[in-house]
Amino acid sequence: MVDEAFDFARCLERVRERDQAASRQLVTELYPQVIRIVRSHLPRRVAEEDLAQDIFLKMFTRLEQYQGNVPFPHWVSRIAVTTCIDQLRVQKRRPEFRWADLPEEQAEMLDHVLSDEREAIPGDALAARELVQKLLGQLKPDDRLVLQLLDLEQKTLAEISALTGWNQTLVKVRAFRARRKLQKMFQELQQQEKS
Amino acid sequence: MSQFDQQWQRLTALARQAPADQDTTVPTGFATRVVAQAASTPVDGPWPTLERLALRGFLAAAACSLAAVAFNYLGSTPELPEDAGLDETMSVLLDLS
Numbered sequence: 001m002v003d004e005a006f007d008f009a010r011c012l013e014r015v016r017e018r019d020q021a022a023s024r025q026l027v028t029e030l031y032p033q034v035i036r037i038v039r040s041h042l043p044r045r046v047a048e049e050d051l052a053q054d055i056f057l058k059m060f061t062r063l064e065q066y067q068g069n070v071p072f073p074h075w076v077s078r079i080a081v082t083t084c085i086d087q088l089r090v091q092k093r094r095p096e097f098r099w100a101d102l103p104e105e106q107a108e109m110l111d112h113v114l115s116d117e118r119e120a121i122p123g124d125a126l127a128a129r130e131l132v133q134k135l136l137g138q139l140k141p142d143d144r145l146v147l148q149l150l151d152l153e154q155k156t157l158a159e160i161s162a163l164t165g166w167n168q169t170l171v172k173v174r175a176f177r178a179r180r181k182l183q184k185m186f187q188e189l190q191q192q193e194k195s
Numbered sequence: 196m197s198q199f200d201q202q203w204q205r206l207t208a209l210a211r212q213a214p215a216d217q218d219t220t221v222p223t224g225f226a227t228r229v230v231a232q233a234a235s236t237p238v239d240g241p242w243p244t245l246e247r248l249a250l251r252g253f254l255a256a257a258a259c260s261l262a263a264v265a266f267n268y269l270g271s272t273p274e275l276p277e278d279a280g281l282d283e284t285m286s287v288l289l290d291l292s
Contacts, residue, residue, distance in 0.1 A: 020234070023226075023230040024226040024227060025226075027221070027229050027230065028221050031219065031221040031225070032220075049222060052225075053225070053228070056233070057233055060229075060230075060233035060236070061236055061237070109206075113202045125209050125211075125212035125213035126214075128209035128212075128213065129211075129213040131206065132206060151207045152210060154211070179200065182199075183197075183203075186199055186203075
């Protein structure tokens with residue numbers, strides 16, 4: 001989390017005066033927030049540090065455009081999200097998702113989810129998270145982003161709208177369509193499993 | 196809520212319980228590297244955006260002008276001699292034929 005006591009206004013003033021120490025301080029302060037966003041939306045084959053570096057470079061080159069209408073960390077979060085989604089768009093090919101390729105614990109997890117057993121799913125939250133990431137990785141970048149923010153990070157429609165620049169109706173529509181695509185994928189997996 | 200939605204909610208609820216990802220401390224030298232690179236990168240002000248828009252506007256206007264010239268050129272009929280119509284009218288009126 002960003003330190004609330006950190007004086008962004010003063011730091012930004014110094015950064016605008018080309019104070020390199022202030023610039024380094026700004027990067028250090030925002031790094032945990034940026035790296036969390038990068039990790040949750042990380043496109044395949046892109047090193048997290050490289051992506052974080054791109055985000056900070058964009059932050060510095062666009063600094064003159066920051067009007068102060070939103071808190072500075074929110075403005076940077078938006079740059080981080082849009083940079084990740086741009087990277088995902090570049091990687092048009094998505095890996096094929098096959099039941100047979102899943103590690104044992106993820107296959108078991110998926111089996112429990114698909115068989116609709118009422119008791120709590122046994123096992124491991126990490127396997128569930130990896131499985132969810134694999135499933136989301138099959139979707140288009142915008143669909144993936146909306147479900148990641150809404151269902152995994154449990155952000156509100158207003159927060160997602162602020163992060164992505166999409167209006168709330170568009171967020172709802174995208175989430176609905178993305179879930180329907182996932183549903184279709186689940187059905188195909190069930191058929192694979194039966195056969 | 197459909198059966199799928201329930202399944203998906205159960206899976207994501209479990210995924211949320213996974214511990215937050217590791218360490219978020221800045222790698223050594225990261226801030227220095229980024230700041231040095233930023234210092235050598237030109238700053239994006241509002242002008243580049245305006246320049247891009249102006250260039251697009253100029254290209255669109257040029258395309259429209261060319262299209263208008265081409266349309267006028269292709270659509271024009273071969274010119275008749277200026278007095279051809281007059282001659283015919285006069286010959287009809289005066290019955291000179």
